[in-house]
Each structure stands twice: as structure tokens, then as C-alpha cells.
Amino acid sequence: MKKYILAGLSVSAILFSCQTQQKPEVSKQEIKFGYQVYKKTCSACHWESVTPQQIEKIKKTVMAGGRPPFGAPPMAEVSARVKKFYPSEKEFVAFVKDYITNPSKDKGVCLPMAFKVFGTMPPIGKGLSEEEKEAVAKWLYYRFNISWEEFMKREHHK
Numbered sequence: 001m002k003k004y005i006l007a008g009l010s011v012s013a014i015l016f017s018c019q020t021q022q023k024p025e026v027s028k029q030e031i032k033f034g035y036q037v038y039k040k041t042c043s044a045c046h047w048e049s050v051t052p053q054q055i056e057k058i059k060k061t062v063m064a065g066g067r068p069p070f071g072a073p074p075m076a077e078v079s080a081r082v083k084k085f086y087p088s089e090k091e092f093v094a095f096v097k098d099y100i101t102n103p104s105k106d107k108g109v110c111l112p113m114a115f116k117v118f119g120t121m122p123p124i125g126k127g128l129s130e131e132e133k134e135a136v137a138k139w140l141y142y143r144f145n146i147s148w149e150e151f152m153k154r155e156h157h158k
Helices: 002-020 028-042 052-063 075-085 089-101 112-118 130-143 148-153
Strands: none
Touching: 028 130, 075 089, 075 130, 075 148, 089 130
């Protein structure tokens, strides 16, 4: 009987440890710090998000040869697009940290039109600490919970 109890406890312990290790924890403090880094460093070019009405107006402006009212794609779009290629937190964070430090069209994941309209971003990550890069990348990962496919299905992207 003791063998069965010990075996049951061992299996339960293994299952419990697997379940608790599946998703890394990110603190609210780290996300808040990441948002502060975004506001200080990224928001001058990247708006956090845009409404369907804003998208329609911007499309018309760009089609007429004008420039959008921001210097880079909105962060909601950036997050969804990067997750298409780097879906896990670890991959996503590593890509963002590298890209903001050493951006290039070759390793970028933007649509060709984004590069045409905005060009390649400057290496703003070179002026950030590792802690700031990590925090802003995690903020970007956790702030927006939409896949690229869902993002493209929205009314303003039909």
C-alpha cells in the first residue's frame, strides 16, 4: 500500500511541477517600467495603438502621397507582427532587444509597405540599458494580446 501512495505522490509532484513551470512570471513592476521606457524612448515615433477611424484617414493620406502622423507603425501592430515570427516570450524578447539595438531591413519582420513608408528605425536600443531593453520588450509582449491574423481581420484592415 505504501508503494502505491508513494508512486501516486511522485506522479502528482511531477505533474504539479510541470504545470507550474509552463509560463514565466513577469512582475507588474517590470511591465510598468517597460511602459515608462516606451513613453520616454519609443512613443515619439510609435503610437501605442490607433482606432479604425484613424487608420482610414491615414490610409487616405498615404495613398495621396502624404506621411502618417507618426514615424513608425503603432505598437499594437508591431507586437502582433513580431509574435507571428517569434511567438514565445523568450524569442520575442530576444528579437526585440536585438532589433532595437541593431535594426536592419534584412532581419526586420515588417511588411514591405511599412519599410517603404517609414524606413528602418534608428538604433535607439544602443542608448538603453539591458534592463530597459528587457522591460520594454516584455511590456510590448504582454501589453497586446492579439495575433497577426486577428489584427488583420479587424475592420480597418479589410
